Amino acid sequence: MRIGVLTGGGDCPGLNAVLRAVVRTSVIEYGSEVIGFRNGWRGLLDDEATPLDIGKVDKLLTRGGTTLGTMRAAPQALHDGLGRTRQVLDDHGIDVLIPIGGEGTLTAAAWLSDEGVPVVGVPKTIDNDIDCTDLTFGFDTAVSIATDMIDRLHTTAESHQRVLLVEVMGRHAGWIAMHAGMAAGAHLILMPEQPFDVEEICQLISARFDRGDTHVIAVISEGATPKPGTMELRDGGIDEFGHRRFTGVAQQLGWELEARSGKEVRTTVLGHVQRGGTPTSFDRVLATRFGMHAAHAAHRGDFGNMVALHGTEIALVPLKEAVARLKTVPPDRIAELSAFTG
Ligand SMILES: Nc1ncnc2c1ncn2[C@@H]1O[C@H](COP(=O)(O)OP(=O)(O)OP(=O)(O)O)[C@@H](O)[C@H]1O
Ligand SMILES: O=P(O)(O)OC[C@H]1O[C@](O)(CO)[C@@H](O)[C@@H]1O
Ligand SMILES: [Mg+2]
DSSP, X not given: OEEEEEEOSSOOTTHHHHHHHHHHIIIIIHOOEEEEXXXXXXHHHTTOEEEEOTTTTTTOTTOXXXXXXXXXXXXXXXXXXXXXXXXXXXXXXXXXXXXEESHHHHXXXXXXXXXXXXXEEEEBOTTOOBTTSSOOBXXXXXXXXXXXXXXXXXXXXXXXXXXXXEEEOOSSOOHHHHHHHHHTTOSEEEOTTSOBOHHHHHHHHHHHHHTTOOOEEEEEETTOOBOTTTOOOOOOOBOTTSOBOOOOHHHHHHHHHHHHHOSOEEEEEOGGGGGOSOOOHHHHHHHHHHHHHHHHHHHHTOTTEEEEEETTEEEEEXXXXXXXSBOOOOHHHHHGGGGTOO
């Protein structure tokens, strides 16, 4: 069999471990060949093929990023290029394609599957917002990095009796903010799922300082928004790939809080450091199991599905179901925070 593989969307710790597992499982257990396509869907359209053998994936287990590279392409270019995609896959004799990516990459995979292209998807995202899987690899690494950073901010904040806002990734979902915030003992966690009220945050800050607390640490997802009418957030519009452009919610909230509360406020934006470097051991294992099970599914002919974590087992779920909605933080998980924040 010949297996095609590509990585799409933003990079994520664990992508290389998936590639290694797809190659090792396909070659060692089935005697198959694996062809990588560089730079996501764009590279497939442009026929940026590169054979992957066991030597090529050696030492990839611990390496962050993706050795295949990744690039965004406008969905319309993909739709218009369906004939070209089929041609490239035919030219390389690809029997099944394994796209590894977030909800965008997997939406494209579901569509290709509907068009009759054999695919098995692998979900990736540090944001952990893909539905039908308990977790995605990359999330644990991002939370560990963010937790370490927030731990460090406590001591400098308390020394100066400051309010410290930490912006973490999380475009549509607050999983990173919630987990890193809980792990690092943040006093306030703001997520896209629950628009925030600036006045309520000012009251929380005053209450903490009034009762003698030394500092405030607030973790805020990049995709968090204020309740309408409570604060102006600059609109960055939509980029060429249809994503909302962020304008720095933590910085803007910081200015607003400083003006309203009279306290010193500082803002730290963690940004891409959350996606860089080596995956945690948890993510290495999850990524390896995802890659291994995707290769098995590809060889069994279980097309149109995505590998997923259900409890401790790896399952297969229809791609269509997985991309029907995003997995945001449910209200009962948000409610769990009440005894630990404020
Ligand atoms: N609705 C869609 N239909 C077809 N293709 C799509 C669709 N949405 C996204 N894609 C394709 O998938 C690519 C990756 O999508 P996107 O940039 O959203 O990354 P992702 O896989 O969701 O990962 P990330 O978690 O980084 O957002 C896009 O560049 C585009 O080529
Ligand atoms: O800077 P890039 O690569 O466009 O991606 C940023 C986005 O990718 C993610 O890391 C993963 O979806 C988001 O949290 C973030 O908004
Ligand atoms: Mg996306």
